[in-house]
Each structure stands twice: as C-alpha cells, then as structure tokens.
Amino acid sequence: MKEYIKNINTKIIIIDPDDIDWKLLQQAGQAIREGKLVAFPTETVYGLGADALNVEAVLKIFKAKKRPFYDPLIVHVSNLKEINDYVEVFPDVARKLGELFWPGPLTMVFKKRKLISDIVTSGLNTVAIRIPNHEVALGLIKEARRPIAAPSANIFSHTSPTKAKHVFSDLKGSVDIIIDSGDTAIGLESTVLDVTTTPLKILRLGGITFESLKRVVPGIIIATENTKVKRAPGMLSKHYSPVARLILVEEKNEEMLNRILKLALQYKNKGKKVGIIACKENFEKYPGFFVKVVGEAEDLDSCARNLYAQLRVLDELKCDIIISENFENKGMGRAIMDRLRRAAG
Numbered sequence: 001m002k003e004y005i006k007n008i009n010t011k012i013i014i015i016d017p018d019d020i021d022w023k024l025l026q027q028a029g030q031a032i033r034e035g036k037l038v039a040f041p042t043e044t045v046y047g048l049g050a051d052a053l054n055v056e057a058v059l060k061i062f063k064a065k066k067r068p069f070y071d072p073l074i075v076h077v078s079n080l081k082e083i084n085d086y087v088e089v090f091p092d093v094a095r096k097l098g099e100l101f102w103p104g105p106l107t108m109v110f111k112k113r114k115l116i117s118d119i120v121t122s123g124l125n126t127v128a129i130r131i132p133n134h135e136v137a138l139g140l141i142k143e144a145r146r147p148i149a150a151p152s153a154n155i156f157s158h159t160s161p162t163k164a165k166h167v168f169s170d171l172k173g174s175v176d177i178i179i180d181s182g183d184t185a186i187g188l189e190s191t192v193l194d195v196t197t198t199p200l201k202i203l204r205l206g207g208i209t210f211e212s213l214k215r216v217v218p219g220i221i222i223a224t225e226n227t228k229v230k231r232a233p234g235m236l237s238k239h240y241s242p243v244a245r246l247i248l249v250e251e252k253n254e255e256m257l258n259r260i261l262k263l264a265l266q267y268k269n270k271g272k273k274v275g276i277i278a279c280k281e282n283f284e285k286y287p288g289f290f291v292k293v294v295g296e297a298e299d300l301d302s303c304a305r306n307l308y309a310q311l312r313v314l315d316e317l318k319c320d321i322i323i324s325e326n327f328e329n330k331g332m333g334r335a336i337m338d339r340l341r342r343a344a345g
C-alpha cells in the first residue's frame with residue numbers, strides 16, 4: 001500500500017485535531033506556499049486546497065477535480081481581520097453574521113478586490129469566503145500564511161468527501177498531500193449566503209440552518225432556481241451525486257414505505273442491484289435490499305453527517321439504483337433534502 005501511494009505521488013499524513021503534530025502541519029503549509037495541492041479536513045467536508053493568491057496553483061484544483069471554470073471557489077481564511085484584504089465592502093450585517101457563526105459552516109459572498117484572481121471567482125465580481133471551524137484547517141491556513149482556495153475534494157459533481165479515504169478514492173495521483181483527521185463532523189457543505197444583495201440570499205443550504213440565520217436577519221430568503229441567475233453551480237440540478245442512479249421518494253409515512261418497496265422490487269425483478277437510504281426506525285422495513293441507515297429520523301444532524309458516506313458505501317457495493325427516504329424539511333433536513341433532490345437530478 002505504501003509503495004502504491006508513493007508511486008502515485010499522493011502523500012497521506014494523519015493529524016489528530018486534538019493533538020496536532022505542528023511539524024507535519026508546517027510541512028503541509030509549506031506545500032501550499034510552494035503551489036501544491038493539499039486536501040484537508042473541515043467541519044463540513046474535506047476540501048482540496050491551494051494558495052488562493054497563486055493562479056497556477058488554483059488552476060491545478062480545476063484540473064484535479066475535472067471542474068468547469070464557471071464554478072467559482074470558496075476562499076478559506078483563519079480570521080475576520082484578513083477579510084478586508086480581499087473584499088471591497090464588508091457590510092455590517094455580514095460582520096455581525098461572521099462574529100456569530102465563524103469559525104463555522106457559513107460562506108459569505110462579497111464584492112471582491114482585484115487581489116483575488118478571476119480564476120478563483122470564475123470571472124464574477126464577487127468572492128465567497130469562509131472561516132472553517134476545524135483546528136487542522138485553521139492551523140493549515142496559518143502555517144501557509146495564505147488564504148486557501150478550496151472546493152470539496154471530490155471529482156466534479158460527485159458526492160463530497162467526509163472521510164480522507166473518499167478523497168483518496170476520487171483524487172489519488174492528482175493531489176500532493178491528503179491530511180487525514182478522521183470523519184467530518186457536519187457531513188454536508190457550508191451554507192452559501194450572498195451578502196451583496198438586499199434581501200440577503202441563501203444560494204446554497206448547508207451547515208448553518210435557514211432558521212438560525214433568519215433569527216438574526218429576519219428578511220433573509222432562500223434563492224430558488226427561478227429567482228436566481230446560475231451563480232452557484234452547487235445549485236445546478238445534477239450535483240452531489242453517487243455513481244448509481246438515485247431516486248428520492250417524497251411521499252410520507254406508510255405511503256413512503258410502500259412506494260419504496262414497490263420501486264425496489266420492480267428494479268430487483270429487472271435484475272438491478274438496489275440500495276436504500278433509510279432512517280434507523282425503518283431499517284427492517286425493506287427486507288432483501290441493501291439498507292444503509294443515516295440516523296434516527298428526528299436526529300437530522302446525524303442524518304446529515306452520515307448521508308454522503310452511506311451513499312458512497314452503496315456505490316462501493318455496486319448498486320445500480322439507490323432509493324432514498326425523504327427527511328423533514330426543517331433545520332439540517334432542508335440541506336439534506338436539497339442535496340438528495342440534486343443528486344436525484
């Protein structure tokens with residue numbers, strides 16, 4: 001295994017966030033400064049990082065992910081003060097949200113300064129910025145002494161990685177270093193909020209819930225496909241997908257169970273291998289199928305945390321079809337439903 005990893009030029013280093021090996025993290029920071037790609041953990045998902053001020057390095061991100069240039073990147077910084085260097089305007093409301101939710105799974109879109117290249121922002125005059133809530137991510141940014149541009153560390157449009165092995169599986173050979181710090185805590189990406197518009201607009205639901213943002217800024221709205229130009233390709237309809245075809249069943253209760261069983265049987269009879277994403281309560285309701293549990297239905301945080309990893313397990317089992325239960329459309333459930341709908345295309 002070691003030799004194999006060496007041959008494909010991807011080094012994996014293990015860093016315990018509760019007992020950081022600063023020598024190792026310094027090496028990773030140095031790699032960022034040298035224009036290399038370093039995949040690192042955040043509290044949401046693993047990111048594929050490069051020096052945000054080095055265009056050559058940023059180009060490597062697009063190449064490694066097979067990401068189209070029209071999809072802009074998030075710039076990760078380690079403290080609020082740095083942000084003034086990169087944004088034209090730091091609205092008071094954004095400062096307030098930053099003080100409340102950073103470090104954390106909130107990304108805000110600002111009017112950008114020229115220092116941030118058009119390659120990072122796909123030619124937009126705005127830049128997305130976030131301060132991640134993860135000691136290793138924050139340490140890496142500090143050691144690199146650079147802002148770090150980082151999308152999720154997966155092949156474009158694939159399910160985001162919540163474990164280092166997911167990164168390895170998607171990007172081996174094209175990333176220089178993968179920092180393995182175990183599973184990510186939230187499991188879905190950050191909430192992307194446009195603070196350049198009135199009212200403020202959520203471009204992507206994520207780790208900070210609509211409800212908690214609304215408590216601070218009552219007028220906040222969720223952008224829909226219609227009310228929004230395609231500014232965030234995370235909003236593209238086919239995204240966050242497993243390899244298998246995903247079907248999201250939107251009925252509730254008994255109707256949901258019946259519909260899933262009916263569909264699953266239909267596909268099984270056609271010779272297809274069927275996987276099912278379910279809550280813990282329904283684990284035994286689908287005998288004869290590959291059922292993967294994400295958490296108790298009421299515990300939407302747990303369902304969010306486990307969703308991507310369980311989709312990947314069903315892919316590894318070579319399921320042709322994945323049928324998913326639906327989740328309550330509140331709190332983290334909104335982000336879960338958003339990702340499932342997009343993965344279903």
Ligand code: TXA
Binds near residue numbers: 074107121
């Ligand atoms: O949790 C996360 O946000 C993770 C971790 C690594 O921080 N990152 C992540 O990045 O999910 P990515 O590239 O997979 O998704 C970034 C989203 C995309 O939907 C992109 O279109 C949007 O943010 N975005 C980036 N810059 C933007 C901008 N200037 N205006 C509007 N949307 C932007």
Ligand code: MG
Binds near residue numbers: 152
């Ligand atoms: Mg992504």
